[in-house]
Amino acid sequence: AQKVTQAQTEISVVEKEDVTLDCVYETRDTTYYLFWYKQPPSGELVFLIRRNSFDEQNEISGRYSWNFQKSTSSFNFTITASQVVDSAVYFCALSTFMEYGNKLVFGAGTILRVKS
Amino acid sequence: ETGVTQTPRHLVMGMTNKKSLKCEQHLGHNAMYWYKQSAKKPLELMFVYNFKEQTENNSVPSRFSPECPNSSHLFLHLHTLQPEDSALYLCASSHGQGTNTEAFFGQGTRLTVV
Numbered sequence: 001a002q003k004v005t006q007a008q009t010e011i012s013v014v015e016k017e018d019v020t021l022d023c024v025y026e027t028r029d030t031t032y033y034l035f036w037y038k039q040p041p042s043g044e045l046v047f048l049i050r051r052n053s054f055d056e057q058n059e060i061s062g063r064y065s066w067n068f069q070k071s072t073s074s075f076n077f078t079i080t081a082s083q084v085v086d087s088a089v090y091f092c093a094l095s096t097f098m099e100y101g102n103k104l105v106f107g108a109g110t111i112l113r114v115k116s
Numbered sequence: 117e118t119g120v121t122q123t124p125r126h127l128v129m130g131m132t133n134k135k136s137l138k139c140e141q142h143l144g145h146n147a148m149y150w151y152k153q154s155a156k157k158p159l160e161l162m163f164v165y166n167f168k169e170q171t172e173n174n175s176v177p178s179r180f181s182p183e184c185p186n187s188s189h190l191f192l193h194l195h196t197l198q199p200e201d202s203a204l205y206l207c208a209s210s211h212g213q214g215t216n217t218e219a220f221f222g223q224g225t226r227l228t229v230v
Contacts, residue, residue, distance in 0.1 A: 035218060045221035102210045102219055106159040
């Protein structure tokens with residue numbers, strides 16, 4: 001069975017601080033995919049990144065960076081110099097290979113509050 | 117025009133009503149999904165459709181009835197719901213067979229059952 005754990009229920013930071021959101025996953029499959037999504041107050045889930053299990057390169061996109069470590073089954077997300085607009089719920093998700101489509105298993109989410 | 121559009125955005129219905137949620141995607145995807153987001157539970161997958169065929173039913177009660185007339189449209193028909201069915205219902209789409217690309221989500225329908 002697959003499982004995603006986001007131990008941080010809620011994080012509050014002051015604008016311009018760096019913040020890291022933790023994600024730990026469990027799966028017995030050797031091929032799997034990890035995702036991060038952002039859910040602003042409007043409700044839709046906004047895709048941020050996808051990582052394949054065989055690609056452990058870290059990634060940076062602007063103020064966002066992701067650290068994927070198979071040895072610890074973690075896929076952490078860091079926002080550098082946070083801004084108020086970063087306030088949202090962030091979800092980490094896992095899917096394993098499916099012949100048809102995609103089956104995402106989500107973590108419980110981390111509420112990020114960035115105060116000015 | 118957003119990629120995945122859901123209507124209505126908000127819905128209040130009585131337990132004896134029948135209503136439908138609609139989802140439309142303009143991304144050329146072949147797979148569509150219904151997810152449920154309750155206040156105290158993680159996002160749960162309900163149904164998966166691939167090329168209009170249902171490929172996953174995650175033990176969803178029969179009072180939820182999905183319909184996928186084509187790869188661009190997905191409906192969720194609701195009848196005799198319970199108050200605990202109140203939640204945000206999210207539709208998503210992705211490329212289908214043989215891929216695990218990211219899913220794109222709509223803004224959801226906030227459903228309240230009274």
